[in-house]
Amino acid sequence: DDLEGEAIAGEEFEEQTKLRVLNRALEFVPEYGWSMEALAEGAEAEGLSAAAAGMFEQGAVELVVHFVRECNTQLRKQLTEENARLQQEQDEQRPVEEFLRDALESRLRMHIPYMDRWSQAMGLLLTPQALPDSVCLLTELVDEIWFQAGDRSTDFNWYTRRGLLAAIYSATELVMIQDSSEDYEETWSFLEHRLANASLATQAASQVKQTGESLVQGVIGAAITAKNLAGFNQRN
Amino acid sequence: DDLEGEAIAGEEFEEQTKLRVLNRALEFVPEYGWSMEALAEGAEAEGLSAAAAGMFEQGAVELVVHFVRECNTQLRKQLTEENARLQQEQDEQRPVEEFLRDALESRLRMHIPYMDRWSQAMGLLLTPQALPDSVCLLTELVDEIWFQAGDRSTDFNWYTRRGLLAAIYSATELVMIQDSSEDYEETWSFLEHRLANASLATQAASQVKQTGESLVQGVIGAAITAKNLAGFNQRN
Numbered sequence: 001d002d003l004e005g006e007a008i009a010g011e012e013f014e015e016q017t018k019l020r021v022l023n024r025a026l027e028f029v030p031e032y033g034w035s036m037e038a039l040a041e042g043a044e045a046e047g048l049s050a051a052a053a054g055m056f057e058q059g060a061v062e063l064v065v066h067f068v069r070e071c072n073t074q075l076r077k078q079l080t081e082e083n084a085r086l087q088q089e090q091d092e093q094r095p096v097e098e099f100l101r102d103a104l105e106s107r108l109r110m111h112i113p114y115m116d117r118w119s120q121a122m123g124l125l126l127t128p129q130a131l132p133d134s135v136c137l138l139t140e141l142v143d144e145i146w147f148q149a150g151d152r153s154t155d156f157n158w159y160t161r162r163g164l165l166a167a168i169y170s171a172t173e174l175v176m177i178q179d180s181s182e183d184y185e186e187t188w189s190f191l192e193h194r195l196a197n198a199s200l201a202t203q204a205a206s207q208v209k210q211t212g213e214s215l216v217q218g219v220i221g222a223a224i225t226a227k228n229l230a231g232f233n234q235r236n
Numbered sequence: 237d238d239l240e241g242e243a244i245a246g247e248e249f250e251e252q253t254k255l256r257v258l259n260r261a262l263e264f265v266p267e268y269g270w271s272m273e274a275l276a277e278g279a280e281a282e283g284l285s286a287a288a289a290g291m292f293e294q295g296a297v298e299l300v301v302h303f304v305r306e307c308n309t310q311l312r313k314q315l316t317e318e319n320a321r322l323q324q325e326q327d328e329q330r331p332v333e334e335f336l337r338d339a340l341e342s343r344l345r346m347h348i349p350y351m352d353r354w355s356q357a358m359g360l361l362l363t364p365q366a367l368p369d370s371v372c373l374l375t376e377l378v379d380e381i382w383f384q385a386g387d388r389s390t391d392f393n394w395y396t397r398r399g400l401l402a403a404i405y406s407a408t409e410l411v412m413i414q415d416s417s418e419d420y421e422e423t424w425s426f427l428e429h430r431l432a433n434a435s436l437a438t439q440a441a442s443q444v445k446q447t448g449e450s451l452v453q454g455v456i457g458a459a460i461t462a463k464n465l466a467g468f469n470q471r472n
Contacts, residue, residue, distance in 0.1 A: 058393075061395075129399075136371065136375055159293070
């Protein structure tokens with residue numbers, strides 16, 4: 001009936017409003033961190049009252065989870081467009097290791113505007129509320145990258161691929177928050193070495209189980225380390 | 237170019253073949269368990285050689301993850317159709333507790349044909365390879381149920397809702413494998429009591445954090461218990 005229709009329209013409107021505020025709040029993260037303050041500033045910048053940030057029951061967590069989801073979506077678009085372009089130009093596919101390095105670097109570069117606040121973000125992604133989303137978003141990210149890598153990657157075992165890439169992503173993410181080199185060149189060098197080691201490692205069948213375990217354990221371990229680092233490694 | 241087109245068509249064909257074999261293999265799970273044997277029987281029943289089961293590198297894990305994904309899809313269809321029907325008939329919505337009980341019961345009833353093998357399935361879902369999928373599939377399930385519960389559920393905190401329902405689902409799943417009562421009536425009674433307790437519990441703000449933690453910890457705890465039970469609680 002009409003009342004129900006209005007209720008559904010109301011929910012959709014609220015969902016849209018939330019997305020507008022979340023996107024806008026990102027501009028205020030460098031100044032206010034992943035926080036209710038950033039959400040309040042985002043709400044005001046969208047012409048709402050600062051109190052509208054009260055829509056978010058777990059403000060900081062929701063903001064960082066939203067950002068990670070947006071980054072994954074952005075990377076998917078980039079890789080899809082790039083693959084379409086390469087296919088149209090009939091260019092030769094790059095070797096898988098090079099493709100993976102570029103994909104991971106592109107994804108991690110999205111953190112740069114928030115780098116001073118990234119150890120806080122990693123800590124929030126490990127709170128009990130965020131953990132299921134964190135695990136699923138990381139799984140989604142590595143699955144998407146392998147999917148886009150396409151038939152270059154058929155010599156790897158599926159579960160090994162997942163675990164390997166998740167572990168490398170998490171480790172590099174952590175190195176990056178401690179990296180003060182020009183344009184994060186130490187981070188990209190670390191990434192390249194980890195990928196080279198990984199493709200050697202997959203040739204040893206005994207590694208399969210260890211790397212399989214690393215997706216969940218890796219993200220948890222990395223975030224605990226990030227939390228410990230946060231105390232004495234704030235860039236600001 | 238043509239070769240690339242053929243490679244993509246080949247991948248899609250392989251994906252389709254895998255799905256056919258997985259679906260067919262489910263028929264053989266009651267006899268052979270979640271195993272390469274069930275996959276080999278499924279391949280033969282689909283007119284392939286038993287060796288085609290070699291497509292599955294982690295056979296047993298892939299089979300059970302496939303089944304859980306199919307069940308979630310099936311439940312989504314059921315709930316969507318039911319909600320559409322109720323809206324057309326302008327029937328009054330059931331109270332949220334009743335809706336949740338029915339949704340969880342419908343989902344858990346899908347395990348009945350495989351009940352003698354369900355402790356094995358729960359063990360497999362907890363292996364390092366399956367863990368990311370298990371966490372994401374459980375998150376997806378409870379998110380879908382709350383989404384379908386619609387505006388009945390607005391008095392709960394989102395993260396609490398998730399954690400609560402995941403914990404109740406996992407606990408009931410475990411009770412069910414030990415239940416020898418007629419048509420699992422003890423399981424449905426357990427489910428009803430847990431839901432009633434949960435709605436009382438959410439009124440206490442102090443519960444929020446505990447229940448938030450339960451999604452990941454709950455599924456891990458439940459599966460460890462299931463593994464321990466598996467030794468002395470085989471129904472066959």
